[in-house]
Amino acid sequence: MKYGSGSAAVDHYVNSEYDSVYGMSSQFAAIIAAHVMNRQTKLGISGHIAEIGTFEGRFFIAMALAMQPGERAVGIDTFEWPSPKVRDKLHSHIERLGVRPHDVTILTANSADLAARDITDAVGGQAGGQVRFFHVDGDHTPKALTHDLDLAYAVMHPKGVICLDDMLHPGFPLLTVAVYEWLKAHPDMRVFCVIDREDIVAAPKFMLCRHDAHELYEKDLLDSFPEWHFEAASQWEQWVAIVLTPHPRFAIVE
Numbered sequence: 001m002k003y004g005s006g007s008a009a010v011d012h013y014v015n016s017e018y019d020s021v022y023g024m025s026s027q028f029a030a031i032i033a034a035h036v037m038n039r040q041t042k043l044g045i046s047g048h049i050a051e052i053g054t055f056e057g058r059f060f061i062a063m064a065l066a067m068q069p070g071e072r073a074v075g076i077d078t079f080e081w082p083s084p085k086v087r088d089k090l091h092s093h094i095e096r097l098g099v100r101p102h103d104v105t106i107l108t109a110n111s112a113d114l115a116a117r118d119i120t121d122a123v124g125g126q127a128g129g130q131v132r133f134f135h136v137d138g139d140h141t142p143k144a145l146t147h148d149l150d151l152a153y154a155v156m157h158p159k160g161v162i163c164l165d166d167m168l169h170p171g172f173p174l175l176t177v178a179v180y181e182w183l184k185a186h187p188d189m190r191v192f193c194v195i196d197r198e199d200i201v202a203a204p205k206f207m208l209c210r211h212d213a214h215e216l217y218e219k220d221l222l223d224s225f226p227e228w229h230f231e232a233a234s235q236w237e238q239w240v241a242i243v244l245t246p247h248p249r250f251a252i253v254e
């Protein structure tokens with residue numbers, strides 16, 4: 001399946017080069033994320049992008065290719081797994097795939113040691129120093145996710161989006177509990193979209209924003225991708241979130 005985000009550079013990368021960058025995020029999720037970034041651009045929401053858990057840059061490059069002039073991409077990773085050479089691979093992919101190295105700051109760090117100031121310093125105070133799209137894909141423990149959510153929340157644009165990876169992953173069941181607890185402590189925030197990986201039974205990403213911003217994104221996503229809408233939706237007690245999946249259906253167990 002060929003995917004389209006509305007950004008020619010992202011679509012070329014995702015449909016033709018994505019597999020050349022080893023990583024874990026799906027093409028489908030990268031396209032939806034880039035679409036949301038394009039939506040932000042159309043709405044005049046400017047700011048930077050950031051990712052915890054950049055690894056070789058598979059998802060990071062898609063986000064960076066959707067940036068506008070003056071915006072920066074901050075990639076954070078310990079770059080220890082499987083070896084420190086992963087950082088060299090990231091830089092070579094960035095140069096090979098059309099991201100301007102000048103627009104990128106790579107921090108070799110454990111996110112647990114970072115504070116909001118480290119992110120705003122990394123973007124050099126440009127465009128207000130706020131992050132409009134923050135992908136969290138680092139340490140998959142509840143404690144670390146809670147810290148990373150706090151970090152993303154502290155630097156996010158008021159109409160920005162925080163995107164969380166590996167929600168509902170069978171290997172990390174407590175991450176969803178951490179998100180639930182974090183949302184209770186941050187009643188201004190909600191999950192507005194669940195992006196499935198490649199199938200309804202796989203581990204999706206959640207996209208979060210403030211309650212007063214979700215209407216900026218939801219209808220646009222449903223209008224743009226009606227064929228990927230799982231109509232039963234995602235239940236969050238006080239609200240529902242939309243679900244986008246390449247194969248909308250209930251799982252069939254044979």
Ligand SMILES: C[S@@+](CC[C@H](N)C(=O)[O-])C[C@H]1O[C@@H](n2cnc3c(N)ncnc32)[C@H](O)[C@@H]1O
Binds near residue numbers: 022024058080110111
């Ligand atoms: C699953 S990989 C990320 C995949 C990548 N985002 C992609 O789309 O292909 C997880 C990454 O998180 C990094 N990581 C784990 N714990 C971290 C921490 N505390 N701080 C920063 N990075 C961390 C790992 O080094 C690893 O590169």
